[in-house]
Amino acid sequence: MKLKDLAQELGLSLTTVSRALNGYSEVKESTRLRVTAAAQRRGYMPNPAAKRLALGRSGYVGLVYPFGPNDLGDPSFLTVISGLRAVLEANHYELLLISEAPDDPIQSYRRVMSSGLVDGLIVARTQRHDPRLALLQEHGLPFVAHGRSELSAPYPWLDYDNELGGRLAAERLLSLGHRRIALLSADLGLTFAWQRRAGFMSALQAAQVSPQPQYLREGVFDRRSGYQAMGSLLELPTPPTAVLVDNNLSAIGVLRQIEERKLVLGRDISVIIYDALPPDTLQSKHITIVQQPDLLGAGRALAELMLRRLQGESPEQLHTLLQPLLVDGPSDGPVFSLCS
Amino acid sequence: MKLKDLAQELGLSLTTVSRALNGYSEVKESTRLRVTAAAQRRGYMPNPAAKRLALGRSGYVGLVYPFGPNDLGDPSFLTVISGLRAVLEANHYELLLISEAPDDPIQSYRRVMSSGLVDGLIVARTQRHDPRLALLQEHGLPFVAHGRSELSAPYPWLDYDNELGGRLAAERLLSLGHRRIALLSADLGLTFAWQRRAGFMSALQAAQVSPQPQYLREGVFDRRSGYQAMGSLLELPTPPTAVLVDNNLSAIGVLRQIEERKLVLGRDISVIIYDALPPDTLQSKHITIVQQPDLLGAGRALAELMLRRLQGESPEQLHTLLQPLLVDGPSDGPVFSLCS
């Protein structure tokens, strides 16, 4: 079923049928109805390759995602993807998850760029010095970064105020009287980890508390490393009395470690987690977290930025900064209690 | 940089350049070298839309994947995807993850089919009566199912011998002397859950042990439901002495429940898990599992099936059945001990 068939069937020209279907004004309303009805009835769907060739655009927005073995990715990011997808779809773009070559991620970006498969790209999990963004900028493919990066020229981004989040958490712990506060960070090359740490440090400095090197851990990014890092913290001669955990995945391991040692949260040690735990995690209740309240909305905003970028808007204005919130556990329980 | 530019630059015709790049025999070796060198140098990449339009195929294989909020999917399946991707790529196909519309999954399949975006589709997580497969078969788009289904006509599939796995697990528990054996199944509409249960039941029947309804639970598919199901099992007047857990995600909750009740695995209760726990899970050691030893290989095999299907091979022969293995915890410890 091609446009030509449809035209023949209706006794119309290709041009008219095409225009009728694409909502042009210079076609009689009655004809349009005839055409759309026929298209509906015959189940006509335009050939995307042809359309794309003619139009010079694809209607796809890409997102390169690592599907390596064991790579579960960031659970909360899946929510973002969900919102992103919804808005793109409403605007006749489809979201394509492109699997990242595990050995050479940059290569995946190269291929996507030169193939012209997508009209734009979402770049997630930005690093402070991100070769992917540099590459895209050089190449000229429209992109929106999920997380900021250090880049010479302006570029569109959506980010969370991680610095504020880090500060809020630290301030809360300080106000509870803690002075020996640990911070478990993911890889500090990742922008968000760096930012959260910066906020954390600034709060400590403002309170005249000097952060101790042995309390600052880096590269803590999954259950196991969270478990280990927490273990080693607790075995220090003077262990910290409070911990801020950078990311929710490692927080699971952290909580586990605490629980196994029969420590009581809020009494023996205080913990704040950045990002809500994955929803079906068992230890998810009653714990204070720094949260981006509306991840679905973040995804939607990301899509908006991309759409505006694709419409040719220049990147200068295309920034969205979302504010985190410090969310306490339920008020009827102690602030930092663990309850599986 | 288009083919035409390249041809002009080399003083050759479009035809020759195209053929040189695509490895046709009727082009002199020296010219081919000149052409490929020039292409390399100028960074020429064929326009996929044009190529596709001319060729009538896209070079993409699709996989519709649910990216809903909170939908982490099956962790071990990500490994399969990884192997799949690798082999497809080696054969100049790219794997496209198409995000599933959360409200109406079937709709996503409809769109993919009629858009012609992909040459073939991988269908994962098959159900016993799977409308998606029926649709694809009717439409004629090549597909390979990851898991079998009840379908009138033959179709290509890769599956695991889940029935055998269920039986092996049950037999092991029986041989340990257990008679009150519970089974926690995921949704029985899913093929794998049904198959595992069938194997489980047949082993019990063969041993003259009649399965008790209250020990057979269904719809246990995530940490939380695993936790709850296990809790309710243990509170029965006569609780089971052994449990087979259908899927690894809910197993996490099951183990958690057992641990909280201070029960010792292998002494108070025996557990066998189907599929290895996610690799960074803390409770992953020392527990007996039914495992598909080589998930990466399974992904590769899936790709092979798809490639053969795309080459026009008829579905009759395109079946791969992989054998599960019963893997004990390390021999130095008790078979069913939990060690976080």
Added chain:
DNA sequence: AGTATTATCCGAAGCGCTTTGATTGACAAG
């Protein structure tokens, strides 16, 4: 010597769609 092959290469058509520029007919204005 002339003819049949073979090795290389090229022109042009075609994939299904959009879009420019032209054509037709109807109707109002002169």
Added chain:
DNA sequence: CTTGTCAATCAAAGCGCTTCGGATAATACT
């Protein structure tokens, strides 16, 4: 009755690539 205007339609070119069916020159065979 002519001319101008506008609405509705169409023919054809073009998007970048592949490929069929020649063309040409070099080589092999009678």
